[in-house]
Amino acid sequence: MIERPFRAPGTTDYFFNQIFNCSSILQQFFTDMAGQAVNIVTHNDPDGLLSAAICTRGLISLGINDEDIDFVFESPSAIQQGKSRFLDPTSDDFIGGIIIVLDLPYTPLAHVWIDHHASELEVNLASGTRVVVQDTSKSAAALTHDFFAKTMHVHGLLCDLAFLEFVDARDVGRVPNTIVKEFEAISLAVHEDRDDYSFFIDIIDALVDNPDPRPIAADPRVTMKAKRERKRINRGIEYLHKMVVAKEKKDLLHQIDVESDKSFQDTSKNRVFYYKRFLFFDFSDIDSLEKEKTSGVAIPYYIIAPELKQLGLEYSYLLSFRGDDKTGKIHGTISINQANMDAVQSFDVAQFAKQRGGGGHRFVAGFIIPPESFIDTILQALSFFCIE
CATH class of the missing domain: 3.10.310 (Diaminopimelate Epimerase; Chain A, domain 1)
Structure with a gap:
């Protein structure tokens, strides 16, 4: 049993106690997750989609079956105001299982919360939240990558690092080091219709299967959506x-x-x-x-x-x-x-x-x-x- 949530080193909004040796406890937490339904709740933007793909690859590397992982998309305001039907235990749409919230405000129902927004809610120690990573200076995708690569020591490629840099830059408001036309097309396509959830799931699945996003840009849907967004x-x-x-x-x-x-x-x-x-x-x-x-x-x-x-x-x-x-x-x-x-x-x-x-x-x-x-x-x- 974890006595308090793990708070990742480098967070700006929470203080991490370096004396707290959490590595083995975290490993056990993810080991115990195997065989359970894992629901990733993420934001419907490029940062949220890439965060979900990185998280999924990280979970698979830690022994979680990808068939047990599912995705739902939510808006920050719905969670901030407590109006998400996916996170309402009284709703028929309540997701249950292990809940991982990415690129969205904190909810006490989250077992894992990785985000880069300022939030009014303090983490509820009694709620079941076990992992907290929050840093307003980076994108959620960058934080998710750092958590699995540096804290959980997942080996192998979690994502295309150039694409991660592009998404991180665009999301936090700086100019990307390199603007690749395929990256731009994917970003435009995602912004064209923020409610096309089947399209978003296809993008996440593609990035889980192959971290290189360039083949996604060849999808006719991306071409069409990017054209409309332009x-x-x-x-x-x-x-x-x-x-x-x-x-x-x-x-x-x-x-x-x-x-x-x-x-x-x-x-x-x-x-x-x-x-x-x-x-x-x-x-x-x-x-x-x-x-x-x-x-x-x-x-x-x-x-x-x-x-x-x-x-x-x-x-x-x-x-x-x-x-x-x-x-x-x-x-x-x-x-x-x-x-x-x-x-x-x-x-x-x-x-x-x-x-x-x-x-x-x-x-x-x-x-x-x-x-x-x-x-x-x-x-x-x-x-x-x-x-x-």
């Missing part, structure tokens, strides 16, 4: 180039109010606003899959600075809203341009998100708000960043 990015670039640039805060709020009242079909509608190095994206009325297919917009962080530079502008802060017709609420994302060291050293946007029931990293975080908090949240973000 179209969404091109629409995003168009919005950046016609954005509203406000000189005063009252002008910014007035313009946002005017544009947000325009109908979804109005082609003159502006959705991007700029004021004193602060960017605001309003896609709160693109709230359904049908609207996404026809008018969906993607503005990944790595295109923003280069596009703004063409306009003679720089940004430090970003607030983005997206709609959700399932809940009627707005999904907000708040982030910092990591190229601006003053902003990086001054603000932790995870704190802003946590105050609204969300969470995330120091540089990017998410939360959910009701539509009536639309303007107030913008004002609060400006105040948070000390923008007058």
Whole structure:
């Protein structure tokens, strides 16, 4: 019996007692897992998928039968708010078994939790959680790799290391050392439809069978999805180039109010606003899959600075809203341009998100708000960043 969860060395949010000799206990924990149903709950993004593939290869190396391992996908907000049907013991969809949570907020039902987001929840020592790895400076995939390779001493290739570096960089907001077209295509394809779970399982299975992701890029589905996602990015670039640039805060709020009242079909509608190095994206009325297919917009962080530079502008802060017709609420994302060291050293946007029931990293975080908090949240973000 483990008296307390193992906390991996190097974690930033928990302290690890180096005196605690946990190696043999961990080995026994994974040995005892053999023959049991193992359910991996992961995020539906490239980091979450790669984390699941690395974890599966690690478990197989430790003697777990791959036929006993299954996957479900969840959103951070569902877990943060305790609304995941997979993690509700009263639900018919409750997964049970050994629960491994990757790239998602902590839940007391997790036996293993590996994540890189700030979380309001302290690990519950009585809940059955046995492994905790949390470090906000790395992606979940990088943490999962380090845990199995360095802590569990799994030998052999857990993943393609160049692909891991690419995913890690894109997820934590830095530029990858090398941008490989196959890696880019897979990433674009995953982002194109975040609810295509059968596609995600196929990607994980392929990476478990062969750590090299390049053959996946040859899949016609990847080609098609990446093409559609590039179209969404091109629409995003168009919005950046016609954005509203406000000189005063009252002008910014007035313009946002005017544009947000325009109908979804109005082609003159502006959705991007700029004021004193602060960017605001309003896609709160693109709230359904049908609207996404026809008018969906993607503005990944790595295109923003280069596009703004063409306009003679720089940004430090970003607030983005997206709609959700399932809940009627707005999904907000708040982030910092990591190229601006003053902003990086001054603000932790995870704190802003946590105050609204969300969470995330120091540089990017998410939360959910009701539509009536639309303007107030913008004002609060400006105040948070000390923008007058």
